[in-house]
Amino acid sequence: MFPGVTFAPAMTDPDGIVEADAFIGRIPAEVYTQAGSKLRWVHSTGAGIETIIAIPELVASEIVVTNTRGAHAPFVAEHAFALLLSLGRNLAGFAYDQRDHVYRAYGRDVPMYSVYGKRMLILGMGNIGRAIARRALAFDMDVVGLDLMAPEETTGDLRVLPMEHLDIELQTADVVMVAVPYTAETDNLIDARRIGLIKPDAVVIGISRGRIIDEAALAERLRDGSLAGAGLDVFAQEPLPADHFLWDAPNLVMTPHCAPKSAQTRDREFEITFENVRRFVGGEPLLNVCDKVAGF
């Protein structure tokens, strides 16, 4: 495929890094310390690069970091909707009923709600946030996106505002969709104070990374019944330990950080990765170059 290029699998050929020009994958810190001076490109086959830029020497170096951003957007957006609809349509409750052969006609005694006409606040208007917005608009939702970088805009039914509007927007949102990347700026962005601003009938969905939402404050509002529900695919600690307080929080739907997973995802990741290898070999500018300081 690429004559003259040797691919050394990091798992079976750990010494390959010494002579490597590039590393495909989220390079572990201990592998990076063994890299030679030829290393000039690290490519994350996922969207997040937080483990890569946690290596200060790599950030300070000339090494270019790229990712597969955009590849995961439709899949993560779909999973975000699965979590959201699961809450309103009581899918977990009906799954337990099915196992027990219990038919509650018309969802009797089960509160059910629709996203129709509700307001979704999306934090992070990158590819994933925009993919979520497009789906939310098709579900007849009112959509407001906040972003740290994107300029203020109104395109059709979609409004994008600066992140400064966060506190006020949290107070009117029916769905708080957390899709920002994890960076120094978004660490604990939805802290206990801001969780306190969210309406009682609202739901919170966390789809990008843990450590952005204060899990203890979220669980507290779920337990005291002052928040309608939450859906989390990401956690501050992964894998989530069996004795973690989140497991049994009421009206919480949890999935094990699998939002991007699908039979189609690898095809799209591979397309971008393959194209970047082609460009790297040919000396062309790479796709999806990340800002190592901003963190995405």
Added chain:
Amino acid sequence: MFPGVTFAPAMTDPDGIVEADAFIGRIPAEVYTQAGSKLRWVHSTGAGIETIIAIPELVASEIVVTNTRGAHAPFVAEHAFALLLSLGRNLAGFAYDQRDHVYRAYGRDVPMYSVYGKRMLILGMGNIGRAIARRALAFDMDVVGLDLMAPEETTGDLRVLPMEHLDIELQTADVVMVAVPYTAETDNLIDARRIGLIKPDAVVIGISRGRIIDEAALAERLRDGSLAGAGLDVFAQEPLPADHFLWDAPNLVMTPHCAPKSAQTRDREFEITFENVRRFVGGEPLLNVCDKVAGF
């Protein structure tokens, strides 16, 4: 609200039907037999009218039947997507895992799939079918609708074809969405032979009425693993008995005929019902007049 109009609750004032000009609700056959000659309008506060037109004397009469079609479309479409996404995103499996405090990182050993780029075949392109189509297009699906009445059309990305294309379209669809009303023509429409035409990696969603899909043939394909999954909100027999063979069919997600249920549904049903009462009292043409012979 309507001076000169008396509303007699059928439950507490059963004799009210003798003098009634109109009946709001799905009139029971035994109530209809007691109706006087003044009765000239029956209004279903739901979309289905099959119990009303099961009364031959009513069908043969001059009585006008209306329903609240359109009121439920966004809610039923949302529930249809909840069933569809539940299958691909393994929501029932993760609900069981959550109860057991089991974290399968990245959905390890769990097959997960996305609707991205897949083809959805929608049977029935009324308000509900169209609401489903709009959402499917936003999820980057390829959408084909079949309808018994609607003319052939291509609007943007949406193609609508006559029902004659059913057998051929069943063979290429990744998602078979059954949204036709229950009528003499749609009774057992997806019979055992047609279930046999559906691809092994496809899923079937039933969202309108039972008796349209052959449940035994569907369950057989789920049990022998020759069909990826199914989601049913409606059943031939409701409530579904505890010993029914569907409960334990693998890769089947079931909900108890609650697709239209939400806090917002009654508001929309009431809007249409109220408007029709206003029109009836004022002698104006009613909204949503049904074809008692066609059955919707």
